Amino acid sequence: MEQRRISMADIVVGKPLPWDVYDSNNKLLLRKGHVVQREQQVETLVLRGLFVTATSDSAGSIQPGPAAVRPIERPSALRLLNLATKRLERLLFNLHNESELYPKIVEVVAAIRFAVDINPDVALGCILLNQDAGSYPVRHGVDCAVVSLLVARAMNKPPQEAQAIMAAALLMNVGMLRHHEHLHRCEQPLSAEEHALIRNHPEQSASLLRDAGIADENVLNYVLLHHENEDGSGYPRGKRSAEIPENAKILALADRYCARVSSRLYRKAMLPNAALRDILLTEKKNIQPLLAACFIRELGTYPTGSFVRLVNGEVGVVTGRGSSTTTPVVHALIGPRGAPLSFPIRRETHKELHAIREVLHEAQAGVRISMQQLWGTEAAL
Template identity: 60%
Template structure:
C-alpha cells in the first residue's frame, strides 16, 4: 500500500473520513466514514503520525472535484437565460415582417424568462437595474417590464396562462414604435409634436402590427392596447376609466412605467427606485389602485435587488436579496466606511442598526465596479 502521512487539509470537522486511517505497521485505526467531532481530535491524530492510503486519498480528492464540477453544471444561470431571451426577442421584433409563427415564438421567449425568474427572482429583478447594456433600450425595456409584471402576477396568484399572456403583452407593447424608440433614446432636446403624437399612437400601432404578424390572442392584444390608459381617464389612446381597464393591463402599465422611470434615459430624468415607486403608484398622493399598489410595494420593496445603497456605518453596497421586512434587505458592501474599496464584497444584515440603510444612491454616485456573478454566484453567471 502506498501510504502518506495525514495533513490538516485532509480532515474536515463534522464530515465522515473519505478513507481508512492507519497507524505504524499498516494497522487499521479508523475506518472510512468515521466522523471527527472537534479540532482536539484532529491534533491528536496528527501527533500520532497517522497515515492514509495515498491512492485512496487521490481517488477521494478526484471524486470531490468531480462532484463540485457536476454541481456547477447543474446550477442554471438566471442571467444567462435572460440574456439569451433578450437576444432572441431582439431578432424577432426587428425582423417581424419576415418571421412566421410569431405568436408561438414570442411565447418561447416568455417561457425562458419565466424559467429565469424561477431560478432566482432576485437576480431577475436585479437585471432591471444592472443589465441595461444587454440590448437596445427598446428591447431591454420590454424584457424588464415582462420580468417585473410576471413577479407581480405570480404574487397575486394569477393562473399560468394569465402570467404567460401578461408577459407576452409586455414583450410586444411597444412594437409599433420599436425603431423610433431607439432614436428617441439618443435625443438631447425635448420631444417634438410629431414624436409626442407617435408615442400617443404607439399602443394602437402595436396592436395592428401584432395582428398583421399573426397574433390572435384577444387578451394579449387588449393588454397591449390599454397599457397606457389611466384609471382617472387621463391615459391614451382612448381615455378609458377605471371600470374599463382590466387588472392585467394595469399590471403591464405599472411595470412599464416603473421600469422606464429607473432606466437611464437621455430625454427623461432617471429616478431612484423609491421615488419611481411613489410616482408610479401614488400619483397625486394616493394610489389609483390600492390593492395593486400594495403588491408592487411588497414585491419590489423600497430597496429592490440591484439598488446601490449607503449604510449607516458609511459603507456602500448593492442590495442582493429581498427580506420579509421590505426596509431590511440583504446588502453586499463593496466600499468601506472611509471610501476604500473592500477586498471582497461583505454581506450585511440591514436589520442591525450599524448596517441599516441610510440612503439610496444612483449608479453614478455609487461608482461601483462588479459583476453580478460576484454577488449571486453561478445563478448570475454570463
C-alpha cells in the same frame, strides 16, 4: 424519464452531439450525433431548456447518463435573460418575416419565466445592473415581463394569464420600435409628431401584431390598454377604472417603473426608490391601491440592484428581500473608510448599524461590479 439540465457550454458548434437532447417537457429536440452548425441555433435551444437523460445509482441519487461526460453547471438567470433579449430583438425587427410568431414569443416568455425561477433576485437586479444588454426598447420589454410575472404570481394569477401579460410586455411597443431608440436618446423636447407617435403606439402595436398573425385577444387588449389610467386621463381610448383589465394595469405599472429607472441622455435614471415614490404617490389617482400595495411588496422600498450607503458608512448593493419591505439584504462592497472590501459582505439592514441611510446613483457609489460577484453562478455571463 429522469433528466439533467445541460448548459450552452456543453454543445460545441460543428461537433456531433454525444446524447439525445430534450426540452423540459421531455420532447426530443435533437438526436445523438446531430451537428449544430451555428451559435444562433444553440441560443434558440437554450431558450427552450436543454436536458439529457440521467440514470439513478443504487442509492437513488440522480447521476449523469453514460454519454454525459462533462459536469452539469448550474444555470444562469442572467445568461438566460440576455439570450431572451437577443432572441426577442430578432423576432421584433423581423416581425412580418416570422412564421408562427406567437409560439416563438411564448418560448421567449418561457425563458424569462425560467430565469425568474432560477433566481428572482438576479432577474430583478438585471433591471438596474444590466442596462447595457441589448437595445433599450427590447430590453425594456424583457424588464417589464420580469416585473409583471412577479406581481402576477403574488396576485395568484393563473399561469396562462401571467403568460399573456408577459407576452404583452414583450410586444407592447412594437408600433414605435424603430423610433423608440431615438426617443430614448433624444436630448431635445419632443416634437408634435413625436408626441403623436407616442400616443398612437398602443393602437399601432395592436394592429401590427394582428397583421402578424397574433390572435390572442387578451394579449392584444393588454397591448392596446397599457397606457390607460384609472381616472380616464390615459391614452389611446381614455378608458376608466372598471373598463381597464387588471392585467393591463399590472403591465402599465411595470412599464412606468422600468422606464423611470432606465438612464436617458437628457437625464439620469431615477433612483429606484424615488421612481416608486413618483409612481405610487404623485400618480396615485391613476393607480389601483391594492395593485400599488402588491407592487411595493414585490419590489420593496429599496428594489434589488439598488446602490445604497449604510448607517456605518459602507456602500453596497441590495441583493434580496429581508425581514420587511424596508429592510432588504445588502452586500457591502466598500468599507466605512472608502476602501474596497476584498469580497462582498452580507448585511441585514434591520440591524441599526447596517440600516440603509441613503440610496445612491451608480456613479456616486464609486464601485464597479459584476453580478456574478454578488449572486455567484446564477448571475454568470
